[in-house]
Amino acid sequence: MNNSYSALMVDMRHSRYLSDSKRQGAQEDLADAMDCANELFKTELEMPLMFSAGDELQGLFRSTAGAFLAYRFIKILVQTVDLRGGIGVGEWKTRMQSALSTEQDGSAYHRARRAIAASEKDKYSNLKIIDASGVSREKELCTAGCLEIIDKRNESQRNNCEVVELLRPLVLHEDKDATLSKRCVELFEARIGKKYGARGNSNDYVPVALGGLLNLSVDGIRTSHVGLAGQMGVAMGKTRQGLEKSLRLANVVRERELAAFAVYFLNELEMS
Numbered sequence: 001m002n003n004s005y006s007a008l009m010v011d012m013r014h015s016r017y018l019s020d021s022k023r024q025g026a027q028e029d030l031a032d033a034m035d036c037a038n039e040l041f042k043t044e045l046e047m048p049l050m051f052s053a054g055d056e057l058q059g060l061f062r063s064t065a066g067a068f069l070a071y072r073f074i075k076i077l078v079q080t081v082d083l084r085g086g087i088g089v090g091e092w093k094t095r096m097q098s099a100l101s102t103e104q105d106g107s108a109y110h111r112a113r114r115a116i117a118a119s120e121k122d123k124y125s126n127l128k129i130i131d132a133s134g135v136s137r138e139k140e141l142c143t144a145g146c147l148e149i150i151d152k153r154n155e156s157q158r159n160n161c162e163v164v165e166l167l168r169p170l171v172l173h174e175d176k177d178a179t180l181s182k183r184c185v186e187l188f189e190a191r192i193g194k195k196y197g198a199r200g201n202s203n204d205y206v207p208v209a210l211g212g213l214l215n216l217s218v219d220g221i222r223t224s225h226v227g228l229a230g231q232m233g234v235a236m237g238k239t240r241q242g243l244e245k246s247l248r249l250a251n252v253v254r255e256r257e258l259a260a261f262a263v264y265f266l267n268e269l270e271m272s
Contacts, residue, residue, distance in 0.1 A: 004090065005061065007088045008061060008112065009087075010071060041171070065172060083126065086118070124144075129143070138265075166192055166205070167232070168224045176220060221256045225247075
């Protein structure tokens with residue numbers, strides 16, 4: 001039995017300063033992103049993500065890498081507000097199998113609460129990670145690179161990168177031939193159709209598996225982008241050349257390579 005779990009908590013920064021309409025829109029966007037993340041990462045979840053208090057989400061993952069990828073995924077999808085996150089690594093003591101994530105307890109949850117509180121005060125990091133040794137600077141630094149790139153994108157780049165993430169989501173599967181569930185594809189199709197009026201087919205959605213070897217993960221990311229801008233152009237009614245330029249300026253490939261590095265490093269730390 002796994003004795004170490006990773007609780008993830010996600011919250012909107014300064015949500016109390018938003019107007020009622022903006023806050024409602026942001027909550028709806030966050031709820032939709034949560035549904036997508038729960039389906040995409042269901043093999044990594046012990047307890048699914050759910051709203052725990054106001055604008056806050058929480059869930060329990062089998063690994064820190066899984067919790068990090070879920071936070072990154074939600075951050076890419078939710079663009080209307082800034083998000084902060086906390087990951088707590090530790091035990092899952094109170095196990096109520098038929099209950100909700102909010103009714104569970106253990107050091108993983110306590111540390112996640114401390115982590116998200118710390119992220120509110122940190123000017124340099126929107127994701128804090130706390131394990132048995134305290135705040136883990138090594139884990140934070142390895143995740144910071146890709147998250148900083150995401151934060152620096154303009155609105156157009158964020159929109160295009162969201163579509164990239166939905167068409168080529170990063171997952172923890174060891175199997176490079178892994179596929180998305182039918183429900184996952186339905187959720188992704190609905191989100192792209194609603195936000196961008198884009199049309200595609202189920203074969204357009206291909207996950208990128210981040211296995212145990214970093215070089216294979218990076219190779220898979222680069223390979224997955226071959227022809228992607230053309231596919232996006234057909235679905236979104238945009239030119240391939242314009243999309244290629246936007247994705248290049250958004251550093252989308254480098255951000256995804258840094259995410260793969262973070263997953264590799266987090267897994268190495270947990271196995272050491």
